[in-house]
Amino acid sequence: MSSRQIAAAVVTYLIKKRKEKKEKNKRKIWVRKWIQRRATLGLHEKLLNELRMEDLQQLKNFLRMSAKDFDFLLGLVKEKILYKKDTKMRQAIRPEERLSLTLRFLATSDSYHSLMYLYRIPVCTIARIVPECCAAIVEALKKEYLKVPNTQEEWIRIAKDFENIWNFPNCLGALDGKHVVMQAPPCSGSYYFNYKGTHSIVLMAWADANYKFIYVDVGCNGRISDSGVYNMCSLSTALENNTVNLPPPQQLPGMKNFSPFVFVADDAFAMKPNLLKPYPFKNQPGPNRVFNYRLSRARRIIENVFGIIANRFRVLTFGY
Structure with a gap:
């Protein structure tokens, strides 16, 4: 056979296979x-x-x-x-x-x-x-419903709620991350694999004293720690650049020294001027234990919010 005959045979074979594939994939029912x-x-x-x-x-x-x-x-x-x-x-x-x-x-x-x-x-x-x-x-x-405060009066109002309800002054919110379990996308490898042994994306959120979300960042891969997610979110950048109009430091009740307004978080986060976490390790002296108790009492707000929303919308349950 000549080269032209071989090429014609190959083309004919490919056309036949394409027709067979179309017939095989042809929709049998338009709408059931x-x-x-x-x-x-x-x-x-x-x-x-x-x-x-x-x-x-x-x-x-x-x-x-x-x-x-x-x-x-x-x-x-x-x-x-x-x-x-x-x-x-x-x-x-x-x-x-x-x-x-x-x-x-x-x-x-x-x-x-x-x-x-x-x-x-x-x-x-x-x-x-x-x-x-x-x-x-x-x-x-x-x-309307997910708006970050942009005036000092709004920030102070949040801090007053934390002081009156949870006995933690100069607090602007509780911060934490939640892993939302999902099926790993194709060819993603371990990109979304987290320390819990599942694939997830991270919901980073900040809530006020009344169990309301003030800021949400979602979509970071679960392989990144909570601290890493926070460092990459817009809230961290805004606090570092001082573009969120935080109120100036104020005196704590019964104290003469001025203290800055802070967000409370757990040990997974790094200590920063506006980010406060509990004292590490056990066997802390009495005042430190009282401080850890008060901070944990304020910080659990975000944990409760995650529980409430996961109970209301079960699509988030498996990540809780």
Whole structure:
């Protein structure tokens, strides 16, 4: 055989294989019949409407928020997730269905396959809806509900709450990191592998005396320690550059010396001018033990906040 004949044979063989692959991967069903009945038999048309009319407490348990809060959140994100239109082929998934699906996933951490049978929405569609809705929720709420203080009056108000509630003056917040367990991405090796023996990303957060998040940094790989995550976050940079408008040092109760305002953290963090941690080692003298007790009492706020949010949204439970 000549070289031209060999090349023609190879090309013919490749074309044949490509056709066979297309036939093999050809979609057998466009939309399953039981999914097509979502408009009449779906979760919103049946269960959620019944719970809204008959049992608001169970509706709150299902969505992890009241019907009033759900409607308020839907009003904020509706325009951000309403970009699909009905066609002659099928009806678009409504914004309320997209939002309740996302909240149910966050509340239970159910797999997409489990949610598919509950909502009559295919897995491939759920995989797009959940990230889109989460991004819309963050965009709608971050300016109003996740705002770092920018005036000295706001900082002093937080410090007063810590002094009145937890007996720790000049404290601006409790700081800690939480590992959120996840499935390691392909070809990531040990990049996300943490000291607990799992793969995770780190949620670095700071909370005030009333169990409210003031600052959140999420996404750093779990291989990095809490101190390393803090050193790389924007809060550390802002404190070092003095761009957060902290109030000047004030006198502690019963003391003449002036002390700076600080954040409290555990032993995983390095001591800094505005970052305070307990005395190390055991057998400390009495005043040091009292100080460690007071600091730990204030610092456990962030631990409690992690517990509260993990109990409310079980997608974070496995990292707690």
